[in-house]
Amino acid sequence: MHASRTCGTRTPPASEGLSRRRAGRPFAAILDKTRITSAALEIIGRKGYDGLTMAGLAKQLEVAPSALYNHVTAKRDVLQLAEDHLISMVDVSLFGRAPWEEAARIWAWSYRDVFAQHTSLIPVIAVLPVTNAPQTLEMYETVTRAFAAAGFPQNLIVSSIVAFESFIFGSAYDVTAPDDIFEAGSTVDSTPHFRAALKAGRVNERPADTAFELGLEALIAALARSLC
Amino acid sequence: MHASRTCGTRTPPASEGLSRRRAGRPFAAILDKTRITSAALEIIGRKGYDGLTMAGLAKQLEVAPSALYNHVTAKRDVLQLAEDHLISMVDVSLFGRAPWEEAARIWAWSYRDVFAQHTSLIPVIAVLPVTNAPQTLEMYETVTRAFAAAGFPQNLIVSSIVAFESFIFGSAYDVTAPDDIFEAGSTVDSTPHFRAALKAGRVNERPADTAFELGLEALIAALARSLC
DNA sequence: ACCTGAACACCGTTCAAGT
DNA sequence: ACCTGAACACCGTTCAAGT
Numbered sequence: 001m002h003a004s005r006t007c008g009t010r011t012p013p014a015s016e017g018l019s020r021r022r023a024g025r026p027f028a029a030i031l032d033k034t035r036i037t038s039a040a041l042e043i044i045g046r047k048g049y050d051g052l053t054m055a056g057l058a059k060q061l062e063v064a065p066s067a068l069y070n071h072v073t074a075k076r077d078v079l080q081l082a083e084d085h086l087i088s089m090v091d092v093s094l095f096g097r098a099p100w101e102e103a104a105r106i107w108a109w110s111y112r113d114v115f116a117q118h119t120s121l122i123p124v125i126a127v128l129p130v131t132n133a134p135q136t137l138e139m140y141e142t143v144t145r146a147f148a149a150a151g152f153p154q155n156l157i158v159s160s161i162v163a164f165e166s167f168i169f170g171s172a173y174d175v176t177a178p179d180d181i182f183e184a185g186s187t188v189d190s191t192p193h194f195r196a197a198l199k200a201g202r203v204n205e206r207p208a209d210t211a212f213e214l215g216l217e218a219l220i221a222a223l224a225r226s227l228c
Numbered sequence: 229m230h231a232s233r234t235c236g237t238r239t240p241p242a243s244e245g246l247s248r249r250r251a252g253r254p255f256a257a258i259l260d261k262t263r264i265t266s267a268a269l270e271i272i273g274r275k276g277y278d279g280l281t282m283a284g285l286a287k288q289l290e291v292a293p294s295a296l297y298n299h300v301t302a303k304r305d306v307l308q309l310a311e312d313h314l315i316s317m318v319d320v321s322l323f324g325r326a327p328w329e330e331a332a333r334i335w336a337w338s339y340r341d342v343f344a345q346h347t348s349l350i351p352v353i354a355v356l357p358v359t360n361a362p363q364t365l366e367m368y369e370t371v372t373r374a375f376a377a378a379g380f381p382q383n384l385i386v387s388s389i390v391a392f393e394s395f396i397f398g399s400a401y402d403v404t405a406p407d408d409i410f411e412a413g414s415t416v417d418s419t420p421h422f423r424a425a426l427k428a429g430r431v432n433e434r435p436a437d438t439a440f441e442l443g444l445e446a447l448i449a450a451l452a453r454s455l456c
Numbered sequence: 457a458c459c460t461g462a463a464c465a466c467c468g469t470t471c472a473a474g475t
Numbered sequence: 476a477c478c479t480g481a482a483c484a485c486c487g488t489t490c491a492a493g494t
Contacts, residue, residue, distance in 0.1 A: 053487085054486085066490085
């Protein structure tokens with residue numbers, strides 16, 4: 001992966017011209033979607049979503065920015081490629097091998113954790129047609145099969161998945177919230193009830209986890225009822 | 229509101245120089261946060277979040293772009309002002325006047341509807357310290373008081389509100405998803421279970437509403453149990 | 457078919473200068 | 476105190492030209 005950094009001691013000769021391999025044939029393709037995706041993920045991991053620019057991506061790939069547009073039609077495409085790769089990191093391994101509740105629990109937690117580190121992609125996935133996202137489609141297939149096998153009524157499966165996902169995406173944002181997000185800060189306290197509840201609820205040093213568990217277990221428990 | 233459009237037939241004299249009122253005193257302030265907020269909301273409503281630029285905002289206010297920076301430190305501030313105004317449109321009127329379940333239901337639906345029209349502000353609110361958002365703080369106070377009055381254990385209130393909000397924000401995105409988001413489109417169908425479930429679940433022409441109701445009622449039902 | 461180089465039409469933000 | 480005008484350091488994207 002990303003061979004351009006720290007690969008041995010190779011120091012690219014700055015003034016020797018292009019060092020790119022060229023076959024005898026007219027052209028050796030330099031770019032493809034796979035290389036673009038992994039370079040994009042590398043940059044996002046290192047500098048965040050705001051640090052991902054088409055110019056920076058091109059630089060990482062040692063290519064002119066305009067060259068990218070031979071493989072993607074817009075920056076949005078790059079984000080969609082990254083998103084689909086991210087989905088493959090979600091843990092669906094327990095579906096079909098453990099009770100439905102337990103498999104859904106592991107799936108939801110890992111789904112949230114993956115996107116908590118990439119909240120900028122949430123607006124992308126939320127509107128992304130799965131047509132262009134094979135990994136995403138595969139996840140839906142796996143989850144659907146498990147829900148059906150667990151005894152869910154056929155007509156409730158997609159709605160249930162969407163409900164889970166909505167909660168997961170919203171909760172992913174919550175993970176990234178600053179610790180002092182609820183600090184009222186005013187000298188005069190016009191929100192005594194809220195402040196008291198805030199104090200009483202601070203039992204965990206990871207409040208986002210407490211809220212996620214509460215909501216997730218509520219969803220699982222209520223949906224499990226439509227099984228029998 | 230926004231007096232600069234269609235106010236009578238006033239045609240501003242283009243070549244007569246500044247027509248801005250100036251008192252005898254050194255200066256008449258032209259900008260303030262209120263004017264900036266309402267102008268921003270007007271632009272967002274007309275052209276969406278992507279259409280909101282500092283230059284466009286300045287133009288709407290008949291001012292140089294740099295003038296804005298006397299009142300806000302960055303564009304983020306403008307978005308936070310808009311967000312706080314949006315919160316005041318959420319319906320909290322039933323809290324304290326109706327059973328907890330019913331009040332929470334109305335609150336959640338209106339909260340989702342408001343942000344479904346402004347999904348671009350979700351990343352803003354999710355990380356916005358309430359210190360700078362008086363309306364948001366007021367909503368939390370109202371909701372907290374009602375939850376406490378309904379008999380919620382003090383230490384669960386904030387987590388419950390956060391769980392609701394997470395589900396609401398995620399669901400707001402879902403409203404904006406294109407209708408064909410789940411169209412697999414491939415000739416060979418590698419996702420038969422998912423496709424079948426999709427077909428069976430399409431009972432409503434507003435699938436986002438079906439999923440939201442399912443999840444919301446699950447949350448309400450499960451949380452109501454911690455009351456008694 | 458695929459890449460380069462130059463250009464276009466924007467962005468948000470800063471800052472000296474004015475009043 | 477608050478505004479203007481000019482400038483800065485970027486953006487994403489297009490397109491004629493090369494090979």
